[in-house]
Amino acid sequence: QQQVKQSPQSLIVQKGGISIINCAYENTAFDYFPWYQQFPGKGPALLIAIRPDVSEKKEGRFTISFNKSAKQFSLHIMDSQPGDSATYFCAARTTGTYKYIFGTGTRLKVLA
């Protein structure tokens, strides 16, 4: 119940295309859902995050879609660029636990 399932494991997208990464969870106590971007040899960087009281959040080319009833959330990268090639992790946590449950990661490659 504490797991966050992430798919796909890897993704190849053409430059200018849309990258979509999906995550699903079971624990309805989760109330904060961040996405992290990690380049090789670097620490994860917070990309965008959402709380379950909204269904969508957009920051630049990055959008989180959140479906509370389905217990799913996804990251959409519009107009994908080669510089977006990285590993993306979704995560979830419950306020008060201070612990983040990470998905298994998606390795994105954007072809020039």
Add this chain to the structure above:
Amino acid sequence: DAMVIQNPRYQVTQFGKPVTLSCSQTLNHNVMYWYQQKSSQAPKLLFHYYDKDFNNEADTPDNFQSRRPNTSFCFLDIRSPGLGDAAMYLCATSREGPRANEQYFGPGTRLTVT
């Protein structure tokens, strides 16, 4: 710029030789975390501090210890590193309050065990 700083960025130690990794933050966050990340895997939480309260994960080996002498600094001590402890070690911070807030990671320390 406020940030999470980790030193050293690369550390080589010998099998069984104690090693200490350090983390400092200028964000004045009350929670600090240590994660272990192996190649192509998600970060794995080792432990975290809420202020001075230490919280150990049940599956964190006894070989791993931590100290937080003040708000800004946190240390990871590996008492007797084994080959399986070679990994990226990530420090992270967050400011906790009534609602969950953002967690920020440092650049990591790549540990090699020879």
